[in-house]
Amino acid sequence: MSSLEALSWVCLFAPLAGVVVLTLAGSRLSRQAAAWAGTAFSLASFLAAVYVAYKLHHEPKFHHHGAREHVFTLYTWATSGSFRVPFDVLIDPLSVVEMLIVSGVGTLIVAYSIGYMHGDPKERRFFVYLDLFLFSMLLLVMSANFALLLAGWGLVGLSSYLLIGFWHERKAPVDAAKKAFVMNAIGDVGIAIAIFFMVRDLGTVEFQRVFDQAGSRWPQGSSTANWIAFLLLLGAVAKSAQIPLHTWLPDAMEGPTPVSALIHAATMVTAGVYLVARTHVLFENAPDIQSLVALIGVATLLMAGVIALVQTDIKRIIAYSTMSQIGYMFAAVGIGAYSAGMFLLLAHAFFKALLFLGAGIVIHALSGEQDVRRMGGLQPALRKTATLMWIGTIGLIGFWPLAKDAILASAYAKGGTTAMIVFVAGLVGAFFTGVYATRLMRLTFYGPRSTYADVHLHDTSHGEAPWTMFWTVTALAAGTIVVGFLAIGFGTTDELASWLRFVAPTVESSVSDEVLTTALGWGAGLAGAALVFWAYSRPERLATVKRPLRAGAVVAENRFYWDTAYRWIAYLPASAIASGLYRYVERWIVWGSVSVLTYVVRGFSRAATDAQNGVVRLYATAFAAGAAVLAAYFLTKASL
Amino acid sequence: MTTALIVLPLAGALVVALAPLPRRLTELLALLVALAECILGAVALVGFDAGGGPQYVTNREWISDFGLNASVRYHVSMNGLSLFMVLLTAVGIAASIAVAARMGRERPRAYFALVLVLESALVLLFTAQDLVLFYVGWEIMMIPLYVLMGVWGGAGRRAATMQFVVYTLVGSLLMLVAIAYLGVTAGTFERQALIAHPHEPTWLFFAFAAAFCIKAPLFPLHAWLPSAYRESSPEVAALLSGVVSKAGAYGLITFAVPLFPKTAHDWRWLLLGLALAGLLYGSLVAFRQPDARGVIAYSSLAQMNLIVIGIFAFNVNGSTGATFQMVNHGVVSLAAFLLIGLVEARTGTDLFASLGGLANGRPMFSTVFLIAALWALAVPGSSVFVSELYILIGAFQQAALLGAAAALGIVLAAMYMLRWYSALAHEGDGSSVPHGMPDLRPGELAIAVPLILILLALTAYPFGVMDRLT
Amino acid sequence: MHVGVAWFLGVSAVLFGIGLFGVFTRRSPIILLLSVEIMLNASNLALISVARYWGEQSGQVFALVVMAVAASEVVVGLGLVVAMARRRADLDVDSLTGLRN
DSSP: OOHHHHHHHHHHHHHHHHHHHHHHHGGGSOHHHHHHHHHHHHHHHHHHHHHHHHHHHTSOOOOSTTTTOEEEEEEEEEEOSSSEEEEEEEESHHHHHHHHHHHHHHHHHHHHHHHHTTTOTTHHHHHHHHHHHHHHHHHHHHBSBHHHHHHHHHHHHHHHHHHHTSSTTSHHHHHHHHHHHHHHHHHHHHHHHHHHHHHHHHSOOBHHHHHHHHHHHSOTTOHHHHHHHHHHHHHHHHHTTOTTSOTHHHHGGGSOHHHHHIIIIISGGGHHHHHHHHTHHHHHTSHHHHHHHHHHHHHHHHHHHHHHHHOOBHHHHHHHHHHHHHHHHHHHHHTTOHHHHHHHHHHHHHHHHHHHHHHHHHHHHTTTOOBGGGOOOOTTTTHHHHHHHHHHHHHHHTSSSOHHHHHHHHHHHHOSHHHHHHHHHHHHHHHHHHHHHHHHHHHHHSSSOOHHHHHHOOOOTTOSSOHHHHHHHHHHHHHHHHHGGGOOOTTSOOHHHHHTTTTSOOOOOOHHHHHHHHHHHHHHHHHHHHHHHHHHHSHHHHHHHHGGGHHHHHHHHTGGGHHHHHIIIIIHHHHHHHHHIIIIIIIIIIHHHHHHHHHHHHHHHHHHHHHOOOOHHHHHHHHHHHHHHHHHHHHHHHHO | OHHHHHHHHHHHHHHHHHSOOOHHHHHHHHHHHHHHHHHHHHHHHHHOOTTOOSEEEEEEEEEOOOSSSOOEEEEEEEOHHHHHHHHHHHHHHHHHHHHHHHHOOSSHHHHHHHHHHHHHHHHHHHHBOBHHHHHHHHHHHHHHHHHHHHHHSOTTHHHHHHHHHHHHHHHHHHHHHHHHHHHHHHSOOBHHHHHHSOOOOHHHHHHHHHHHHHHTTOTTSOTTHHHHHHHSOHHHHHHIIIIIHHHHHHHIIIIIHHHSHHHHHHTHHHHHHHHHHHHHHHHHHHHTOSBHHHHHHHHHHHHHHHHHHHHTTOSHHHHHHHHHHHHHHHHHHHHHHHHHHHHHHHHSOOBGGGOOOTTTTOHHHHHHHHHHHHHHTTOTTSHHHHHHHHHHHHHHHHOHHHHHHHHHHHHHHHHHHHHHHHHHHSSSOOTTSOTTOOOOOHHHHHHHHHHHHHHHHHHHOHHHHHHHHO | OOOOHHHHHHHHHHHHHHHHHHHHHOOOHHHHHHHHHHHHHHHHHHHHHHHHHHTOSHHHHHHHHHHHHHHHHHHHHHHHHHHHHHHOSOOOGGGOOTTOO
């Protein structure tokens, strides 16, 4: 076993070891020790991932498909004789990027939780779940076949369920957790059916073999090719909270804030983008569906951007912003700009985790208050947090890293209807982003301090938060700035794109295109930010801006009525059908049939019972009569 | 080896029934016998050669010249499926005896003797290679069940037992007629010999299938199921849904289909259609049940119908998935019913309306319930997920729409099992939950943890089982 | 007049009929037992006469077996009668319905 292989397995299994150790140790380990141990296991995973990335980077430069690509098999997981599922991992540039994000950002967020969850009675369990999540997510991004990918896909959904519903004493988190799990199960079924197609037609679910044979087995644009891409898209849409399966994500904010940062911003929800990039061969084999990916992304980025404008819960604002940003990523991979999409995924992992964790510090400082209308004027008290969150906001609006601009440039360079829709919608979305991101900062940190904050704000004179929380947020801010250098554009070496060239290519764009699109993107974002500071500086200005938009605001505040529609279209009819089946079919037809049967048998037995009256002479008479009948029968038969 | 597995519990039953031991010693003795059976089963597993065909064979004349020029043989052996069904039986009986001993049953000598007789009959029917011998095992299996349900059951036990008896007897009498007909016309009761010379009147297949489909049960032959699962004591319900229902599926796989391959294949759409209907129907009805047992009962119906889909997909993926699912579902429903039993013992009810909050400060309770629920809903990555995936692949290969429709069952399972778990574990304590109800005690953990460990082992290495099943 | 096997069988049939009539009409358990004995002996007579007619031994062997069974039956039957007599005065089989369904 090479060191590369060994460290790959360490990276995958270290968090699982954490789950086992923490579960078995139970209350023998103090809460604080359990928290640190949970962090140590994820750190071990990150160090292994760094080593794997380093080794892979030092392999000979690759000029063809198949280089810097390793499949390591541990054992055969399942078999039916004809169809086997190996337990194997694929180490290639794409999975390494994901491994680094998951274990790196993951470790920071786990470390943050040491301070955030301090004193919670279920603290140990929280770290077990976090480690379980990291294992599941690593399994998802490392697996080398679709079945194992689906296993990871479902297990991250499970961890997400457990963590959203972590505070299960209240009803809201439990309902949100169930909703998230069931909606994700719909996506799981999509991927499962795609797997059925692969096994039926190719007899394998190994990535490489499927991608190699896909084009010849399923002609481009054929109905099977479309179905497979569509079903994978269904999985991606459910996991990444895109229209129409997006309604679980805002509700998922009922979970603890580190969970929102880790699962519902940095890693799990972007898995859909990873899936499309990973299986881009299958999507390119179905061009219509790939356009659909881009259009779903566009619709989501606009809708979520609009809803984010009117939200008042600080975490929900960030949640809708996440949906919107993932919409950008979908748009990118939908037009074939995979590495641009992955760049936004990478940058987003940092700046969105940063924003969530910063929001977590604010919430912590205000004893759990999440409503931005009850904040305001916190900047003097939370000076460092505000500065760090500004770095995140700059990343979100797209000034730096230049991730969104890379997508816009790719769309502009690509041309064609879909790409142009992406480009225009992307600019509009950039304006919305500028507005909601700045509004969040403006309402939280500036303006007059609310009376609520006056009463509830913790004393921050000796530190705004425990050092584990503060230090990790700082690291994320640094990360946000550093990743920006991976892909600057404007003719400089695009490190990320060349790293991903063969696994997740991009659309090349010229320097002049990039200057134009970046200028437009910055302009849209700046306009949005400026509008916010202008409007909120005086109440009458705000009223002027809001008045013509009132009708739209109602629609946005009701989240475009998706939840209402699902209630009427899906939940209520399904419940009614289930109740009806139970009340009528089960009670009357099924149970009725057995009642009839029982009744008949009971009737016979009652008749037989009446004959058993205990009168011996009656028995003797019956016996003699029977004998006589038999005798008569045999006599007549003999005489014939 | 096989004979030892059959005789050990029978001998144990005799000793338990006749030895005038006090209650504690009776329970201990029964438990020891059941554990010894588990160990014996483990020895058989270790010595089993994957891909080696039927093993541990005993083949002797039993009743010579049946008067029909067909002799009945005592012919027992184990293939992979038999082996894992026997292991499932051994584990299920041991766990059930442990639970019954903890709760304390009236007239313990009779109770535990009957449970051990049930074990012996199950092992016999899972290993018999002669139709008459199989039928003997099948009928002996029913007798202890009738008594256990009718004497030790809940308030509505008489009606439940009546339905169960009538329904299952109708099925097994049809099978008896078919067995007699086969023996007379073919001159043998040996399974292998009968497979070699297929015999094809259509009604024979249906006579066999009726017995097995009632036992499984296949939709819409499940009318006995809800009341039987509700009115039995929890460990008997666990055995019914975990082990006895598998006897039905086992019969389909081992007898009904291979003896009449052509009829089975010609009529597969009837069975596939019913099974698909049953899968979706059971899942939907499970979603509206007001009690914990009701949900597991109907989910059991759905799962058994999924297994039938796998069997009648007529390909290797479907059948491997079906057999592996028999193992998985057996352990899962054992765990689910026994855990419900532990809750009932403390709260006196399994109605959702008066339960809840088991997870509050009771980490063991919530963890074992959670694992049972997750495996029951086939969370991706679990062993149940693997078996369902194979069944559905098989169904999809048979017909794409069938596989896609059956895959909907996954979403429905997530809905009803999460509802089950949340209703039991989440939010505030229910009205029937005693104040400060303690977490699982060590003795209860000793029952739950082995079942959980089995599930985890199956998940980590499904190949170990699946390789022996193919 | 040749007394053939038919005569023997005729007597046997008449005896059997008498026994059967007794079983049907009488209520006393003792008479009932006597009637059963008569029927058994009727069958013995038939067995022996047919055995002689065919020149075979098996009928006679059967008759011996029936006698042995009859003897033990009378023992059990009379034992029951005595037990009945001890427990209750009236010896009437029609009132013995304690074992009905």
